[in-house]
Amino acid sequence: MNTNYYMDLAIEQAKKGLQVNEVPVGAVLVDDIKENIIASFHNEIIKQNNPIKHAEILVIEKACKLKNSRYLNNTSIFITLEPCAMCASAISYARIDKLYFGAYDEKKGAVESAINFNHNNYYVPEIYGGIKEIECSLLLKSFFNLLRKNDVKKT
Amino acid sequence: MNTNYYMDLAIEQAKKGLQVNEVPVGAVLVDDIKENIIASFHNEIIKQNNPIKHAEILVIEKACKLKNSRYLNNTSIFITLEPCAMCASAISYARIDKLYFGAYDEKKGAVESAINFNHNNYYVPEIYGGIKEIECSLLLKSFFNLLRKNDVKKT
Numbered sequence: 001m002n003t004n005y006y007m008d009l010a011i012e013q014a015k016k017g018l019q020v021n022e023v024p025v026g027a028v029l030v031d032d033i034k035e036n037i038i039a040s041f042h043n044e045i046i047k048q049n050n051p052i053k054h055a056e057i058l059v060i061e062k063a064c065k066l067k068n069s070r071y072l073n074n075t076s077i078f079i080t081l082e083p084c085a086m087c088a089s090a091i092s093y094a095r096i097d098k099l100y101f102g103a104y105d106e107k108k109g110a111v112e113s114a115i116n117f118n119h120n121n122y123y124v125p126e127i128y129g130g131i132k133e134i135e136c137s138l139l140l141k142s143f144f145n146l147l148r149k150n151d152v153k154k155t
Numbered sequence: 156m157n158t159n160y161y162m163d164l165a166i167e168q169a170k171k172g173l174q175v176n177e178v179p180v181g182a183v184l185v186d187d188i189k190e191n192i193i194a195s196f197h198n199e200i201i202k203q204n205n206p207i208k209h210a211e212i213l214v215i216e217k218a219c220k221l222k223n224s225r226y227l228n229n230t231s232i233f234i235t236l237e238p239c240a241m242c243a244s245a246i247s248y249a250r251i252d253k254l255y256f257g258a259y260d261e262k263k264g265a266v267e268s269a270i271n272f273n274h275n276n277y278y279v280p281e282i283y284g285g286i287k288e289i290e291c292s293l294l295l296k297s298f299f300n301l302l303r304k305n306d307v308k309k310t
């Protein structure tokens with residue numbers, strides 16, 4: 001599987017999110033057997049006025065509908081940012097096999113950085129972090145820098 | 156606020172879930188100011204073929220639509236089971252003020268039992284656990300005992 005190719009697609013999604021003022025995180029779900037893309041999204045928290053609508057959640061919801069199944073075995077998820085506890089749990093519940101992420105999230109990352117799940121009680125995918133980390137991370141940093149600048153202007 | 160009354164309504168929801176073979180967990184969201192019910196659900200994982208559709212998630216999604224807001228300040232959520240990491244995060248993102256739960260979940264409970272969030276990085280509601288604990292817990296135990304008996308019959 002061409003890991004960089006799919007992470008590039010996730011980055012494209014994140015950039016699309018940036019254009020509509022969403023936190024620039026993108027996610028792509030790939031069928032491990034057919035090697036085709038099942039779903040790809042950026043965050044839609046503002047668009048849907050719903051704090052749950054992270055890119056990973058949207059990808060899982062669409063894939064469950066398409067496959068008419070609550071289990072997504074034999075799939076890989078590519079995310080530009082280490083998933084938070086909500087998304088890491090959702091990925092586990094959906095039994096996604098492999099999780100590839102770009103930037104680490106020291107504050108909320110729930111597969112390596114900030115929160116430790118008890119692996120005995122959760123289905124845990126194979127996890128690969130730091131793919132195209134700098135590019136993914138710079139996208140987020142530029143977004144939050146801009147937010148801070150705008151906040152300063154307002155004051 | 157009549158805590159027992161709202162927890163009874165959450166238990167009613169859990170019982171409705173039991174009737175359609177869902178894990179019996181119920182959730183009710185209450186407006187703290189008007190003291191009316193905004194939304195109430197049981198799990199719909201089987202119904203929607205989607206592992207994310209825990210009662211808490213459904214309640215938050217409906218409330219965000221009704222209020223046309225991604226923030227649910229001035230609300231309380233009543234849940235028959237301690238929320239998992241996915242739901243605890245969603246409750247935090249939605250900025251629900253108070254969280255009342257019934258049974259503790261030693262395996263996946265993410266506000267007291269199994270997983271510790273770094274509270275500096277999350278909005279944390281007021282938390283009250285163990286309300287009508289025995290009733291909530293017995294509902295879940297009887298469901299899982301029945302599941303095990305059915306599994307034994309199949310073998």
